[in-house]
Amino acid sequence: MRESHIMKIHYGTALAAIGLVAVHILMRLTQGFAESLEYESVIANYRFLPYAGLLEIILILLSIHGFNGLRVILLELKQGQTYEKAVSYGCIAAMIALIAYGSRTIFMTNMGLM
Amino acid sequence: MNPHDEHKEGIGGMANPGRYGIERVAYWLMRLTGLGLLGYFVAHIYETSNILKGRVGWEEFLALTQTTEGHIFMTLVIGMCVFHTVNGIRVMLGHGGVGVGKPARPDYPYLPASQNARHKMGIYSAIVLAAVAMMYGMAVMFGE
Amino acid sequence: MAQSYEIDEKKSLTSKVVTLRIARFNPEKDSDTKFMEFIVNVEKWTTVLEAILDVKQHFDHSVAVRYSCRQATCGSCGMVINGKPRLACFTKVSELQSEVVTVEPMHNFPIIRDLTVRFDRLFNTHHKVKPYLIRDDSEITSNTKEFLQSPEELEQFIQFSNCIKCGLCNSACPTMATDSSFVGPQALAQAYRYVADSRDKGKDTRLKIIDESHGIWRCHFAGSCSQVCPKGVDPAMGIQLLRGYMLGFRS
Numbered sequence: 139m140r141e142s143h144i145m146k147i148h149y150g151t152a153l154a155a156i157g158l159v160a161v162h163i164l165m166r167l168t169q170g171f172a173e174s175l176e177y178e179s180v181i182a183n184y185r186f187l188p189y190a191g192l193l194e195i196i197l198i199l200l201s202i203h204g205f206n207g208l209r210v211i212l213l214e215l216k217q218g219q220t221y222e223k224a225v226s227y228g229c230i231a232a233m234i235a236l237i238a239y240g241s242r243t244i245f246m247t248n249m250g251l252m
Numbered sequence: 253m254n255p256h257d258e259h260k261e262g263i264g265g266m267a268n269p270g271r272y273g274i275e276r277v278a279y280w281l282m283r284l285t286g287l288g289l290l291g292y293f294v295a296h297i298y299e300t301s302n303i304l305k306g307r308v309g310w311e312e313f314l315a316l317t318q319t320t321e322g323h324i325f326m327t328l329v330i331g332m333c334v335f336h337t338v339n340g341i342r343v344m345l346g347h348g349g350v351g352v353g354k355p356a357r358p359d360y361p362y363l364p365a366s367q368n369a370r371h372k373m374g375i376y377s378a379i380v381l382a383a384v385a386m387m388y389g390m391a392v393m394f395g396e
Numbered sequence: 397m398a399q400s401y402e403i404d405e406k407k408s409l410t411s412k413v414v415t416l417r418i419a420r421f422n423p424e425k426d427s428d429t430k431f432m433e434f435i436v437n438v439e440k441w442t443t444v445l446e447a448i449l450d451v452k453q454h455f456d457h458s459v460a461v462r463y464s465c466r467q468a469t470c471g472s473c474g475m476v477i478n479g480k481p482r483l484a485c486f487t488k489v490s491e492l493q494s495e496v497v498t499v500e501p502m503h504n505f506p507i508i509r510d511l512t513v514r515f516d517r518l519f520n521t522h523h524k525v526k527p528y529l530i531r532d533d534s535e536i537t538s539n540t541k542e543f544l545q546s547p548e549e550l551e552q553f554i555q556f557s558n559c560i561k562c563g564l565c566n567s568a569c570p571t572m573a574t575d576s577s578f579v580g581p582q583a584l585a586q587a588y589r590y591v592a593d594s595r596d597k598g599k600d601t602r603l604k605i606i607d608e609s610h611g612i613w614r615c616h617f618a619g620s621c622s623q624v625c626p627k628g629v630d631p632a633m634g635i636q637l638l639r640g641y642m643l644g645f646r647s
Contacts, residue, residue: 140607141609141613142642144613146643152344156337167392172318180310181303204293205290208287210613213575213609216574217575217610236297239298243300247303252303252304252305258576259501259502259503259513260504260572265503265570265573270479271480271620272568273623275618275620280570282616343616343617349637352637355555355637357555358629360628362626362628363628364633366619366630366636367619367632371619
């Protein structure tokens with residue numbers, strides 16, 4: 139993939155995440171911060187399909203943006219073909235692992251499989 | 253390898269905010285907040301996975317974060333998040349060539365048009381908004 | 397270990413005494429950089445280059461320094477002066493407002509000796525972005541007309557034509573501080589200079605060259621390159637305008 143395509147995705151995920159994370163944070167604040175973190179409230183959030191979808195999208199967007207940002211920083215710190223490949227594939231693997239782990243929480247809670 | 257081979261300035265030189273003004277400070281803060289937010293994001297995904305352990309597991313883990321230290325940490329996260337967002341928008345606009353000035357014949361003392369007041373204001377706004385958000389966050393978390 | 401010498405001659409009523417610290421390093425002999433200190437007399441118009449040449453003339457002619465025009469045109473005497481990359485011939489000692497003036501070789505360039513550095517990488521990256529007009533026809537081909545350009549079209553790139561390849565921008569760049577493969581602000585600004593030239597047809601070729609993992613995307617708009625440019629080229633502006641083409645902000 140060309141670097142320009144990767145960076146366009148980087149900017150796109152950032153812009154999309156700004157709006158969605160704002161909704162996520164507002165949900166905490168409108169409910170009352172402490173109340174929104176209570177077990178019943180959190181479960182209700184996860185079971186509400188649009189909100190679970192929102193969390194899943196935020197998870198994907200921020201994982202892509204965050205790990206690409208990390209890749210950029212690491213590529214600038216040190217160079218070399220093997221190192222650069224390891225960084226790129228390592229960041230992709232970490233990104234996939236984090237999305238998978240986070241999705242497991244969202245799906246299982248949403249479907250009541252706890 | 254001889255460290256003088258390339259004579260690179262290294263991380264110390266990259267980080268040094270003293271010589272190149274607020275733009276270099278913003279560059280360095282952007283990196284630090286980005287790394288900090290990624291770390292928080294990974295921790296947050298792990299933290300929320302405790303919901304799968306049921307009420308006891310969730311409340312036990314939540315108790316660990318609902319402390320003074322936990323609230324101070326969250327305040328820092330809020331500050332990092334706001335700075336990274338606002339400065340990120342400024343940088344993205346700059347990357348698109350927005351607000352970086354127009355090419356023109358330079359005159360002495362050659363003040364660079366790209367380092368203009370608009371971008372400096374953007375950086376200071378990011379810092380001020382981050383501070384305001386941190387204060388609001390503290391009021392919400394410590395107020396309850 | 398620092399060594400100290402004092403110049404007693406050439407003192408005048410208006411002269412001022414400063415300590416000139418010169419970095420000494422020979423990669424073939426030395427393991428580390430040492431600083432030699434010289435007490436020199438300067439007038440308010442004395443440049444750092446003149447102070448260095450004073451030291452060479454009176455005390456230690458082995459101090460290696462590259463210079464030529466002495467008027468900020470050749471781009472030879474770039475060095476780090478009191479922590480910032482500057483042209484020695486374009487920096488007056490008095491403007492530094494310091495009793496001690498420290499001169500070191502530019503960062504991010506391999507040292508040849510003392511204050512002189514190798515420019516291979518800068519010239520390679522400069523060459524890489526094809527710093528010339530790309531088009532099928534030519535002004536010297538018979539039956540073709542002169543490539544006309546309006547003053548407005550000229551304004552789009554004339555600023556970037558002022559680049560003297562002194563390397564100060566590359567020395568100040570935070571990405572260059574750690575990234576050995578980065579194209580660098582000098583080459584990227586020159587890429588913009590030709591992309592913005594209405595006579596040029598090589599935009600796509602150049603954008604493809606710089607669209608790689610150590611290309612234009614490794615610039616984060618810290619702007620240090622523009623702050624140190626002695627010719628007002630403003631590489632940071634050129635790079636962002638160039639990136640504007642790639643992001644679809646410009647056509």
